[in-house]
Amino acid sequence: MSMADSPASPLAVRLTDIHKSFGLVQANRGASLEVASGEIHALVGENGAGKSTLMRVLSGMYSPDSGTMEVLGRDVTGWSTAQAINAGVGMVHQHFMLVPTLTVAENVVLGRELTKHGQLDRARAEREVTELSRATGLAVRADAKVADLSVGEAQRVEILKTLYRGAKILILDEPTAVLSPPEINELWQVLRQMRARGDTIVLITHKLDEVIEISDTITVMRHGHTITRLRTADTTPSEVARAMVGRDVQLAANYVNAPSPSAAASHLPPVAPLLAVRDLVVDDARRLTAVNGVSFSVAPGEILGIAGVEGNGQTELLEALAGLRAVRSGRIEIAHRDATSLSVKARGDAGLSHIPEDRHVRGLILDYSVAENLILGQQHRFTRGVRLDHDKVLANAQRAIAAYDIRPADPLLAARALSGGNQQKVVIAREMARSFQVLLAAQPTRGVDVGAIEFIHARLREARNAGKAILLVSADLSEILALSDRIAVMYEGKIVTILPRRDASKEVLGPFMTGVVAEDAA
Amino acid sequence: MTLPAAEHPPATSLIAPPVVRSSRRAELEEAILPGIVALLVAAIVGDVLILSFGQNPGTVYRLLIEGTWGNAYGLGQVLYKATTLTFTGLAVAVGLRAGLFNIGAEGQLAAGGFAAALIGMILPPGLPSLLTLPVYFVAAALGGGIVGGIPGVLKARFGAHEVITTIMFNFVVLALLNYLTAAHFRVEATLHTPEIHAGALPRLSNYAAAFHGSAANVVIVLAVVVAWATWWYLFRTRRGFELRATGLQAPAAEYGGVNVPGVWWRAMALSGALAGIGGLNYVLGYKHYYEEAFASGYGYLGIAVAIVGRNNPIGVVIAALLFATISQGGLAVNAVVPKQMVDVLQAVVIIAVAASVPEVRRMLRRGR
Numbered sequence: 001m002s003m004a005d006s007p008a009s010p011l012a013v014r015l016t017d018i019h020k021s022f023g024l025v026q027a028n029r030g031a032s033l034e035v036a037s038g039e040i041h042a043l044v045g046e047n048g049a050g051k052s053t054l055m056r057v058l059s060g061m062y063s064p065d066s067g068t069m070e071v072l073g074r075d076v077t078g079w080s081t082a083q084a085i086n087a088g089v090g091m092v093h094q095h096f097m098l099v100p101t102l103t104v105a106e107n108v109v110l111g112r113e114l115t116k117h118g119q120l121d122r123a124r125a126e127r128e129v130t131e132l133s134r135a136t137g138l139a140v141r142a143d144a145k146v147a148d149l150s151v152g153e154a155q156r157v158e159i160l161k162t163l164y165r166g167a168k169i170l171i172l173d174e175p176t177a178v179l180s181p182p183e184i185n186e187l188w189q190v191l192r193q194m195r196a197r198g199d200t201i202v203l204i205t206h207k208l209d210e211v212i213e214i215s216d217t218i219t220v221m222r223h224g225h226t227i228t229r230l231r232t233a234d235t236t237p238s239e240v241a242r243a244m245v246g247r248d249v250q251l252a253a254n255y256v257n258a259p260s261p262s263a264a265a266s267h268l269p270p271v272a273p274l275l276a277v278r279d280l281v282v283d284d285a286r287r288l289t290a291v292n293g294v295s296f297s298v299a300p301g302e303i304l305g306i307a308g309v310e311g312n313g314q315t316e317l318l319e320a321l322a323g324l325r326a327v328r329s330g331r332i333e334i335a336h337r338d339a340t341s342l343s344v345k346a347r348g349d350a351g352l353s354h355i356p357e358d359r360h361v362r363g364l365i366l367d368y369s370v371a372e373n374l375i376l377g378q379q380h381r382f383t384r385g386v387r388l389d390h391d392k393v394l395a396n397a398q399r400a401i402a403a404y405d406i407r408p409a410d411p412l413l414a415a416r417a418l419s420g421g422n423q424q425k426v427v428i429a430r431e432m433a434r435s436f437q438v439l440l441a442a443q444p445t446r447g448v449d450v451g452a453i454e455f456i457h458a459r460l461r462e463a464r465n466a467g468k469a470i471l472l473v474s475a476d477l478s479e480i481l482a483l484s485d486r487i488a489v490m491y492e493g494k495i496v497t498i499l500p501r502r503d504a505s506k507e508v509l510g511p512f513m514t515g516v517v518a519e520d521a522a
Numbered sequence: 523m524t525l526p527a528a529e530h531p532p533a534t535s536l537i538a539p540p541v542v543r544s545s546r547r548a549e550l551e552e553a554i555l556p557g558i559v560a561l562l563v564a565a566i567v568g569d570v571l572i573l574s575f576g577q578n579p580g581t582v583y584r585l586l587i588e589g590t591w592g593n594a595y596g597l598g599q600v601l602y603k604a605t606t607l608t609f610t611g612l613a614v615a616v617g618l619r620a621g622l623f624n625i626g627a628e629g630q631l632a633a634g635g636f637a638a639a640l641i642g643m644i645l646p647p648g649l650p651s652l653l654t655l656p657v658y659f660v661a662a663a664l665g666g667g668i669v670g671g672i673p674g675v676l677k678a679r680f681g682a683h684e685v686i687t688t689i690m691f692n693f694v695v696l697a698l699l700n701y702l703t704a705a706h707f708r709v710e711a712t713l714h715t716p717e718i719h720a721g722a723l724p725r726l727s728n729y730a731a732a733f734h735g736s737a738a739n740v741v742i743v744l745a746v747v748v749a750w751a752t753w754w755y756l757f758r759t760r761r762g763f764e765l766r767a768t769g770l771q772a773p774a775a776e777y778g779g780v781n782v783p784g785v786w787w788r789a790m791a792l793s794g795a796l797a798g799i800g801g802l803n804y805v806l807g808y809k810h811y812y813e814e815a816f817a818s819g820y821g822y823l824g825i826a827v828a829i830v831g832r833n834n835p836i837g838v839v840i841a842a843l844l845f846a847t848i849s850q851g852g853l854a855v856n857a858v859v860p861k862q863m864v865d866v867l868q869a870v871v872i873i874a875v876a877a878s879v880p881e882v883r884r885m886l887r888r889g890r
Contacts, residue, residue, distance in 0.1 A: 324776060324777060343779070344776065344779040345779035345781075356777055361771075361773050361774065362773050362774050362776075363774065363777070364774060365767050365770050365771045365774045365775070365778075366770075366771065367770050367771075368766075368767065368770070372763070376767070376774070376777075377777065377778040377779050379760050379763055379764065379778070379779075380760060380779075383760050386759045386760065386761065387758050387759055387760070388759060388760050388763055
């Protein structure tokens with residue numbers, strides 16, 4: 001464990017030999033962290049490495065079992081959240097904690113309301129929040145309702161909230177997980193501005209390109225330990241990845257798909273597509289048109305990637321394809337069968353497999369065991385009479401756990417108890433194990449660490465090479481570019497272009513994603 | 523298939539210790555401890571109440587135990603009440619497992635009893651119980667099942683909230699049954715239907731004279747069997763798997779190919795049927811006729827039974843015994859403290875269980 005180059009500037013945070021256990025799980029096993037004042041410090045590691053736990057210790061949510069904590073030279077071991085906030089340490093959580101029916105200003109002042117004659121001084125709250133918003137570059141309208149904000153704006157409100165409470169040391173937990181590329185760039189600008197004002201930022205992430213782009217210093221954690229501390233300028237993504245995983249990994253960004261067997265044989269007569277969508281129109285929950293006349297097809301042995309900023313109809317498109325959302329008009333064919341009005345189960349029987357975009361909402365039943373989750377959607381195949389065949393369910397789980405290295409290797413553990421990466425492996429293992437011809441893969445590696453991403457990508461390629469048709473939807477452009485044979489861009493419910501992989505790049509796709517270019521507008 | 527992270531197995535063994543056994547133990551602790559804590563809290567509050575009436579808690583509790591589990595009659599009354607409460611508790615529990623709050627067990631219980639009483643008027647006397655019991659069983663289940671199933675269909679079809687519709691159905695059904703009884707089916711000068719002669723079930727006092735006068739009857743056996751069957755359905759069958767999945771996370775169940783509205787109406791019909799079968803306890807086992815208000819209170823108390831029993835059929839049976847004991851004990855101690863004190867105790871048990879579930883969980887977590 002090398003603690004390279006000690007920083008010259010005074011330390012904002014010094015955590016030494018922190019231990020923290022939850023029951024039998026040792027989340028932190030002697031973790032250390034040194035953050036200099038006025039720097040952007042990236043805390044990286046795989047899921048379950050103990051990053052979030054360490055930061056919750058720092059922000060006072062957890063008290064460490066042992067170890068010492070210093071903030072700006074003061075011993076603060078085991079302080080409370082209130083003490084942390086008063087000392088200027090604030091944490092922005094991955095999942096927003098905002099009241100959607102209140103305005104931005106009301107949310108920001110919540111808990112510290114300004115009152116005039118016993119009433120909330122709304123005008124002053126709005127004034128102060130507007131001022132703060134201007135000073136920090138966190139652009140958001142103070143009088144807007146939080147429910148009407150985009151995800152990026154909601155996150156700005158979260159940061160404003162923390163700053164309003166006087167945070168000088170800001171901890172951000174996976175802030176970009178929910179943001180589109182332009183929103184990420186805006187966030188970086190805000191963070192740089194804050195750094196320029198002398199604030200200290202600790203950024204929890206596992207996206208390497210972000211780490212390299214924004215941070216000054218990197219601390220890598222693995223299995224609850226601090227592995228190394230690196231100066232960003234002196235390192236490379238591969239070196240950071242190696243430290244995170246403990247071995248060399250194939251980074252998605254460096255990978256270009258080998259031509260698919262079917263694409264290589266393009267001089268042969270074209271094969272009938274396994275997934276065909278024609279003029280599909282789908283409404284969203286508010287009955288507004290979300291998918292507006294979309295047509296495409298996916299051939300056997302092909303991955304069609306759908307790029308696009310989130311919220312441009314991808315979710316509704318996938319739900320319609322999976323049978324979870326009614327279609328207003330158009331036609332869906334799965335494995336040469338009209339599936340437009342088939343039930344979820346019937347589509348499964350027709351050869352559809354589906355990795356849903358949100359494992360916590362649809363992909364898993366969090367209170368069910370890993371074994372039970374591994375049969376979700378195929379429960380009728382694991383029966384003996386009316387009973388569920390427990391032995392078969394368990395044998396299936398043992399197989400999947402071994403093949404996908406799901407940890408802990410306990411089929412009876414509730415899915416809730418698994419780390420995000422392992423939860424996703426449960427979903428992938430289940431959907432890959434069923435007999436399918438068409439796979440819908442939505443955000444297959446969201447919130448998943450580098451090692452697991454490599455593994456999941458390998459499974460997707462395997463399926464493609466075995467002749468399956470895969471529709472990949474991802475907010476992560478590098479993922480789309482790494483896996484797809486053809487790339488479609490969705491913007492405002494329409495597919496604005498479909499390009500072969502060799503013609504696509506971040507630079508080419510960017511303008512389509514933001515609606516600047518609309519090739520197929522006619 | 524190569525395992526991507528298999529190169530460092532030692533770390534694995536540290537991070538992933540064998541969790542199975544300890545989590546089983548924790549589950550058991552979590553299942554039992556809240557009840558014990560709740561009883562302790564109730565006992566303390568009971569002490570204060572009894573003292574405030576100038577009585578000795580020891581004396582009152584002794585009276586309560588003697589009047590319930592201490593003699594055959596008291597025990598018989600406890601078992602009788604626990605039988606009906608088991609059925610209504612199961613009804614509410616099945617609903618909650620599917621994510622539905624069935625407040626209509628009261629009306630469903632009455633409808634089940636009424637249906638059985640009507641069948642009893644038709645069946646020729648002298649038929650053996652072995653033949654008639656299935657008929658009564660189906661009739662009571664249908665009676666309650668229809669009353670529960672309609673709100674289920676309204677929910678599945680139109681999204682009508684089951685809390686509202688089941689409350690409304692209580693009023694509608696009870697009023698309708700009272701009207702039917704009073705206008706068409708009652709015995710002259712009474713408020714009940716004619717006595718059943720075909721296959722009425724014997725009371726326990728037929729087997730053990732000590733139970734003489736108590737309402738306990740062989741329907742208690744049915745309650746235990748149905749509780750077990752409910753447990754089996756919920757935790758062992760595919761339908762049960764889908765029902766619980768819907769209750770825990772409806773979007774994930776839908777993704778898993780479960781017909782969620784279908785689960786809703788089936789669960790409500792099953793819930794109503796369970797409550798309806800409870801009507802047999804009074805109509806077929808105890809009085810052998812349907813009488814207005816026999817179901818009174820049992821449906822609502824079934825909610826408490828389900829919650830204290832943690833929606834687990836086995837827990838429901840235990841909770842039903844607990845509430846039956848408190849209810850019967852109230853009569854036993856009436857001479858020294860007001861019977862209403864026992865109602866207060868009952869409420870304290872419910873509040874304490876509701877509060878102690880998360881608190882006990884937190885204590886267990888801290889202890890580790």
